[in-house]
Amino acid sequence: MKNLKIITLLIFVATLLACSDASDEDLGTTGEGILTAKVDGEDFSSLKVAVVAVVSNNVVNVQGSNSNGDYIRFSILNYSGPGVYKTGDAITNVNTIQYGTVNPIVAWISTFTSGSGTIEITEETSSTVSGTFYFTGINDDYASKVITEGVFSAPKN
Helix, strand or coil, X not given: CHHHHHHHHHHHHHHHCCCCCCCHHHHCCCCCCEEEEEECCEEEECCHHHCEEEEECCEEEEEEECCCCCEEEEEEEXXXXXXXXXXXXXXXXXXXEEEEEECCEEEEEEECCECEEXXXXXXXXXXXXXXXXXXXXXXXXXXXXXXXXXXXXXXXX
């Protein structure tokens, strides 16, 4: 339940900030998280304050969003520590990674046999989860987005 509250709070904050291209400094916020990537070749950078990781019961959830409300999030089930985790490669694989926007509301997802992706957890400490990712996500209209050069260092909550 605590994890759901945290994720709901992050989505709420992202929605509130969705009206600008503001940075952490512009908003007067501070944070230590990093989540960056290229979305169809364009730079994506999360607000530092909006990056969070939750690790519990062999599950890792990481999310980051920018001031427009665009976000990248992923979930790894059956997490067993640093290593490489795939998405979109098998109907039995419930790992998920997605890129989404709030204006308009659209999400491009890789899970089960939709899209394809790789998340590499390179380090987990008592306070952070770090690694890299890339994926091709598919939306409800079967359009795709290619996310490359993903890097994250997310404080644990």
